[in-house]
Amino acid sequence: MLIRINGAKGGKDRVSLLAKKALHNLRNYYKVYRPKQWLFEGPEGRQYNSSSIRSILLAAQKKARIIRKITPHMLRHSFATHLLESGIDLRRIQILLGHSSSKTTEIYTYMANNPLKSIENPLDS
Secondary structure: OEEEEOOOHHHOOEEEEOOHHHHHHHHHHHHHHOOOOOOOEOHHHOEOOHHHHHHHHHHHHHHOOOOOOOOHHHHHHHHHHHHHHOOOOHHHHHHHHOOOOHHHHOHHHHHHOOHHHHOOOHHHO
16 A cells, blocks of 8 residues: 655655555546556646646635645645654654655654643643
8 A cells, every 4th residue: 555656845756655545536536537657647648746736735625615724745744743643653754755864754753742732721621
């Protein structure tokens, strides 16, 4: 359940996780669209660029009625944070994100393991 990503952020190739829930939909998509070079091809079979990705995300945001501004990079941060919170070690997250330096990946330890998050506000009890 891995998927290879060629020419990702920074032109790097990497491997990431493919959700079992997405596999069925991905197979159906492939049967219908029969992409030639890119799994998700833009107009005229070209690779999607960053502004196209933002437009697709904005359309999904509106459809889901999400008010807060979201970006593709926020999805990446959420993915990494959820992995860390579920006990995946930093080295594996580093590989999945394609970070060349472990220092880049370490920012997620603060986000996920912030000791203040576990303190219950007295007003809530």
